[in-house]
Amino acid sequence: MLDPAGEATRAAAARLGVDGVRRLRIGKAIELEVEAADAATARSQIELLSDRLLANPVIEDWTLEMIEASGEQSA
Amino acid sequence: MLDPAGEATRAAAARLGVDGVRRLRIGKAIELEVEAADAATARSQIELLSDRLLANPVIEDWTLEMIEASGEQSA
Incomplete structure (x- = not known):
């Protein structure tokens, strides 16, 4: 499924110098x-x-x- | 920690007829x-x-x- 927040966060991680993140998905945990x-x-x-x-x-x-x-x- | 969304959801569960929910916490999973x-x-x-x-x-x-x-x- 699409996860625009996850994609944006992955880009932000690279800007923080962490560039090994291949996948990042954000969901809910209940x-x-x-x-x-x-x-x-x-x-x-x-x-x-x-x-x-x-x-x-x-x-x-x-x-x-x-x-x-x-x-x-x-x- | 406070979790107002979790509390509101627990109340909504009771209105759906599920009244055994003792605790409900909503968080993020990444x-x-x-x-x-x-x-x-x-x-x-x-x-x-x-x-x-x-x-x-x-x-x-x-x-x-x-x-x-x-x-x-x-x-």
Whole structure:
């Protein structure tokens, strides 16, 4: 996908003397902590949010990385 | 750090019926491909760019994750 901000930043890096940058892409990173009955439920909730709220699917791709917390509300 | 966009998005998630979201933070993710003599050189170049160009250290934290490409320009 086009990334004009990334391209401009790559040019600015060269002006700072760092000319080894071959590629530079700027995107969003969103960290969520979700409480759900199980991992599958959490995943489907996050997928819903990603499509409807967090990303604009017309111009943005997204990927999801899950990190499971252990136990259920222990302490 | 304060993240008003993250807070607003968390409230919007609840209005979409997803009410298990305990925390939501929005940040930037920047992917760079850097050509350098070795990993230490690449790291110091990226650290320079992060401090001077990519992040605003007054209001932003950053972390760096390195993924090393194998070989040197083989094919």
